[in-house]
Amino acid sequence: MNSLKHLLALSLALPTISLADVSVKEAWIPEAPPTAQAMGAFMTIENSDAQAVKVIKASAPNFDRVELHESIEENGMHKMIAQPFLTIPAKGSLELKPGGYHIMLIGVQQPSKAGDVIPIELTLDNGQKIMVNTSVYKRKDMMHKMPMMKGKSE
């Protein structure tokens, strides 16, 4: 996990955008196979405020729609469940990661390749908007750094 953090810190300097008390870091999107109609976006959202904050909406150009999702595994079955909002706890953070919470970019209008940057706008329940420049990476390269997404156990 440390090596991932280093990798991300080095290569994802761009997306670290801080507005008021909520900031986003380590934002990335795995490159999708050519058949994909949807892509997941992952990031860590930090909240330094004493109040919890909710992400109530995410949007991105070149996609039909964007949803907030959670992947869960129940009795060995994998499920994806749309979430009305994501809560970032007071003085805490929420990690969006494979096998957990993620932003689902649905209806790919234009295929993205590793190296592309997709701007994702998050809307908070306090009306604030945060622009996150999210880089596309080859999934393989990220797995290599993270001896596999350990899901919830990490």
Next chain:
Amino acid sequence: MNETNRNHKNLWMGLGIIAGFFIILIISVGVKWMNNDPRLANKVDASVLKIFPHPIAIPSASLIDKAGKPFDFNQLKNRWTFLYFGYTLCPDICPTELTALAGVLEQLREQQVKAAHGVLFVSVDQQRDTPDRLRQFVDYFDPTIQAVSGEESELRIMAQPIGAAWDKVAQFDEQGQPDQNNYLINHTTSILLVDPQGRAVGVFPTPHDPVAMAKAFTTVVPE
């Protein structure tokens, strides 16, 4: 006359001994293969590869492969297979799992593992996964990965004994109507290990770390 009889007797005795030897050999091999070697289960970390107490035969079903040809279940024979059920429009988990499987193949190639092996991706989304889509999807990860799909009933024949399951989940359009072409599928995420006799002998539970999986494979599979 006596000489000939004695010769015959010796010949029959010899044949009997040879036949007996083969019968014992066949029985011992059979017993070994009917049950998984219990020592095997102790050799690998069950959180990486869980060996089943008994191998589970995978029934043949009528499926179409990524080249649009009927899939010959003999392709599951004479080699080890990593078997995974999913669908190409699966947004997150299937690409992650196929990346892991491509990683296992890469590991085994790097280690020059001689035991024949391959990956089979079974799409449970026959409605949308045409052979062409299957090919584009798996080839993106590793062109040696085979992919198949088929009628729901045929898929269930193959999947049921090995516990692979899935459920279609309708998605609703803006008018609140179920969208016929835009649905998700909840499905099992385990990767099964199939032996050269076409029987599932174990399962790789999630999470799937290609390095650990390749190590478990080389521990279990004789060179």
